[in-house]
Amino acid sequence: MQSNNREITFATAINEAIHETMAANDNVICYGLGVTDPKAVFDTTKNLEQKFGSERVFDMPTSENAMTGIAVGASLNGLIPLMTHQRLDFFLLAMDQLINSASKWHYMFGSQQSVPITIRLILGRGWGQGPTHSQNLQAWFAHMPGLKVVMPTTPEDAKGLLTASILDPNPVVFLEHRWLHNVKGFVPEGFYSKPIGKAKKVKSGIDVTIVTMSYMTIEALHAVEYLEKMGISCDVIDLLTIRPIDWDSIFNSVKVTGRILALDTGFTTGSVAGEIIARVSMDCFDFLKCKPSRLAMPDMPEPTSPALTKGFYVRASDIVIAVIQMLGKDFSMVKNDLPEPIPHDIPGDWFKGPF
Amino acid sequence: MVTDLNLELLTLMMRIRMVEEEIAREYPKGEMRCPTHLSIGQEAVPAALGLCVSIKDMAMSTHRGHAHYIGKGGNLKSMIAEIYGKSTGCSKGKGGSMHLIDNSVGFMGTSAIVGNSIPVGVGLALASKIRKTEQISCIFFGDGATEEGSYYESVNFAVVKKLPVLFLCENNLYSVYSPLNVRQPEGRKISTVAKAMGLGVDEVDGNNAIESFKSIESAVQRIQNNQGPQFIEFSTYRWLEHCGVNYDNDIGYRTEEEYLRWKKNDPISKLKDKLLQEKLISEVQIKEIIAKIEFEIKEAFAFAKESSFPENSEAYIGEYAI
Numbered sequence: 001m002q003s004n005n006r007e008i009t010f011a012t013a014i015n016e017a018i019h020e021t022m023a024a025n026d027n028v029i030c031y032g033l034g035v036t037d038p039k040a041v042f043d044t045t046k047n048l049e050q051k052f053g054s055e056r057v058f059d060m061p062t063s064e065n066a067m068t069g070i071a072v073g074a075s076l077n078g079l080i081p082l083m084t085h086q087r088l089d090f091f092l093l094a095m096d097q098l099i100n101s102a103s104k105w106h107y108m109f110g111s112q113q114s115v116p117i118t119i120r121l122i123l124g125r126g127w128g129q130g131p132t133h134s135q136n137l138q139a140w141f142a143h144m145p146g147l148k149v150v151m152p153t154t155p156e157d158a159k160g161l162l163t164a165s166i167l168d169p170n171p172v173v174f175l176e177h178r179w180l181h182n183v184k185g186f187v188p189e190g191f192y193s194k195p196i197g198k199a200k201k202v203k204s205g206i207d208v209t210i211v212t213m214s215y216m217t218i219e220a221l222h223a224v225e226y227l228e229k230m231g232i233s234c235d236v237i238d239l240l241t242i243r244p245i246d247w248d249s250i251f252n253s254v255k256v257t258g259r260i261l262a263l264d265t266g267f268t269t270g271s272v273a274g275e276i277i278a279r280v281s282m283d284c285f286d287f288l289k290c291k292p293s294r295l296a297m298p299d300m301p302e303p304t305s306p307a308l309t310k311g312f313y314v315r316a317s318d319i320v321i322a323v324i325q326m327l328g329k330d331f332s333m334v335k336n337d338l339p340e341p342i343p344h345d346i347p348g349d350w351f352k353g354p355f
Numbered sequence: 356m357v358t359d360l361n362l363e364l365l366t367l368m369m370r371i372r373m374v375e376e377e378i379a380r381e382y383p384k385g386e387m388r389c390p391t392h393l394s395i396g397q398e399a400v401p402a403a404l405g406l407c408v409s410i411k412d413m414a415m416s417t418h419r420g421h422a423h424y425i426g427k428g429g430n431l432k433s434m435i436a437e438i439y440g441k442s443t444g445c446s447k448g449k450g451g452s453m454h455l456i457d458n459s460v461g462f463m464g465t466s467a468i469v470g471n472s473i474p475v476g477v478g479l480a481l482a483s484k485i486r487k488t489e490q491i492s493c494i495f496f497g498d499g500a501t502e503e504g505s506y507y508e509s510v511n512f513a514v515v516k517k518l519p520v521l522f523l524c525e526n527n528l529y530s531v532y533s534p535l536n537v538r539q540p541e542g543r544k545i546s547t548v549a550k551a552m553g554l555g556v557d558e559v560d561g562n563n564a565i566e567s568f569k570s571i572e573s574a575v576q577r578i579q580n581n582q583g584p585q586f587i588e589f590s591t592y593r594w595l596e597h598c599g600v601n602y603d604n605d606i607g608y609r610t611e612e613e614y615l616r617w618k619k620n621d622p623i624s625k626l627k628d629k630l631l632q633e634k635l636i637s638e639v640q641i642k643e644i645i646a647k648i649e650f651e652i653k654e655a656f657a658f659a660k661e662s663s664f665p666e667n668s669e670a671y672i673g674e675y676a677i
Binding site for chain 2: 027029055056060061063065066067068069070071072073074075076077078079096097100101105106107108109110111112113114116145146148169170
């Protein structure tokens, strides 16, 4: 029996998904730097080793590339590996195995064998993470045929989609925004999964379509709340899966609103938001009432000093302004009404660093 | 060593050589339209491995993988058809010469990226250990791959977890056209480094099929006796160019002299002459073996040529497993 009567954090939801999937399938193994240490990757891997033993749950050498290839090999011989990296940026050492092995195996060997591996990568912004601890590279992974890329926002979706990712017969890159780990939400108890490749309408409206992902959904919801007071209603689509993208949900919404704003947590050039704007412009051109818009991170490395990150991030106020501009209305009060929070570089009081 | 084994080693090496020679003859016609790396001169190790391990044991290989595929017992028709890009190929025309696979004999795949298949092979062994299937994983790679980070990472993990892995390093002295002495310090042996990392190690003349067989046999026993992952360095030599079907001693990266020295150390002639001398085999028997292999090769090439190409629409199928 599922009950919806409890609120848990995103991190706990991740932990539950792993526990329940490992209990349901003996072939699932879980490893990564720190998964068995006292911090348990922000508590997401808590008690796994105690429950499932050190053969199925283990810490690993600092060898991101080989350990990814080892996951590929283990999957070819009957296991279902789940890997975790505390920062996406370290996983860049494993691009050879992700791109040349995992994403290609099924296709290049004539669909004989697939690679059912899931790679959890944590990404984020703020707290001086700086140039090499903050990169949101979902567009890189989404570029690659053969990979699935999942990027949930709410605890409920995180749990259901992680379960689905682990049990999917293909390699899945599962992206967790650090600023979401402490977000609470209602989460069903027990084992369940949500479909990969399906976006979710988190708000219905008729004026502007906002396509968003991961932490940007939180900023979008704050923006929409403000816009509602101005009598502007937005259709907010949380992508949840970055590859394959649920184009139908996006196109159907744009056909109603005629306006699109795409949000992204990554750099602007070559972003997923850019791809969405391109496809909407090509496939829904006749429905558009104004030029499309996108908001993503500046095309610069993220600096470290809090003085340098002031105004650097896309926030609710930027989203509100972009929407109002599309409707040709006055936005002069927005920055006053929605000032940058102080401090601006943490998701909330719960976050005390260090990473 | 029983006579049958000598004969099997010789036959398998000849089979590998003759297939490669037929590819070399046919390649200039332009019907095999993919990069092709031949193993002529390096037949002993793949033959020895194939005869040492069972079908349930697994092997991973590289861009130069034809010999390993055949040695492990891979289907010849499917391999030739794959090189011709046909729908009957082992990868349905999507992989080509550098992406061979025959799961039915434990030949788990080859990679075109140097060092790429080493961790995959270690992963096969991890699953074997966790699932208690008692398979060993045999990983072929060259001297160049021992310069890749993935090699050190993979060896380290295999040693940490005491995995059933046999690392087979075929040192043929060249990475494409770059000689070993510009890539690794003089006097430092690949096997010495392997030993320092905790592998059980042997070094052997990779052009001596019987010695290679004995070395592999003993390494396999050590793995089965739970003595951890093992490593063998085989010295050998590639007769032809890195990629393609021609001799290239004239272009200046190695000397004709060096090549002739290695050619005299031909693994096939050496074993054949020895068996003839010891009267363990006759010229007639050799002729019979050649005729049998020629027939099989003719059949495989005919099969490949007669097979249809995949439908063009196949290019857009198979991104994901369902």
